Amino acid sequence: MGRHGSASVPQDAARDVVLSHASGPTLAVGLPSGETADAAQTVMDGVVAFDNNDGSTTVPIVKDGASVQILTIVHDATAPERYRYELDVPVGSRLQQEASGAIVVLTAAGALVGGVAPPWxxxxxxxxxxxxxxxxxxxxxxxxxxxxxxxxYPVVADPFLGVAMVSSYRWETSTRILVTPTAWARAVYPGNVAGAPIAGNPGFDELRAKQTSSTYRNRLGASARNQYICHVAGAPLTSTWNPETNRADKGYLGFIASGCN
Structure with missing residues (x-):
């Protein structure tokens, strides 16, 4: 398992794609037409395709940061318009749909397990x-x-599922940390001020947990947390997110108003 976790794709379409967080629960998803699709065919190194025998093909692609993009290729008008994915989630968890169309998986206590980026x-x-x-x-x-x-035709569609938020980080100075988010973290809540804390809080907790020094871990306090959550909503496409630990805490909405720092 990598620093963030891992994602694995089966050779048998009846088996699940599994996303494992380095420090959290596992999320598994069944492929559409899993019982009737052909066995995996290698497309290129590390990429397989499943012919669903209904005018569509499923191509799961492992991405950075314990995430997977499950491409559905619709070849012609004989293919179905509905593609169902069954999730295996921790007991008591629930799925919640956001205004963007994204889906988050939450435990009974409201903690984020993972989710699915908005559909396209x-x-x-x-x-x-x-x-x-x-x-x-x-x-x-x-x-x-x-x-x-x-x-x-063909039409391409994709659920993009992920469980990890932080790809890497680097302390630029003793008070400024540069965080590279995973592709899934960038995709799940762009522009959603109300929803960003759902992913931002566990993302920040993941960042703190990755610190190898208690000194730096302790510097990541309330101000850095609110800056981080602000970046989830307001800066999904910037190369890094840059909480500054010496900034006075303005609260989440205060940082939204000032551009996240």
């Missing part, structure tokens, strides 16, 4: 295809409305 789908010309997630219990379905006359 595009046809062969790059035109967006209407898509959404629907939740039922501990499963979610991606609906891909590809049957419109203007659709040019």
């Amino acid at each position: 789908a595009y046809d062969a010309t790059g035109a967006p295809v209407p898509t959404r997630f629907e939740i039922e219990g501990t499963s979610f379905t991606q609906v891909v409305e590809h049957l419109a006359p203007e659709t040019t």
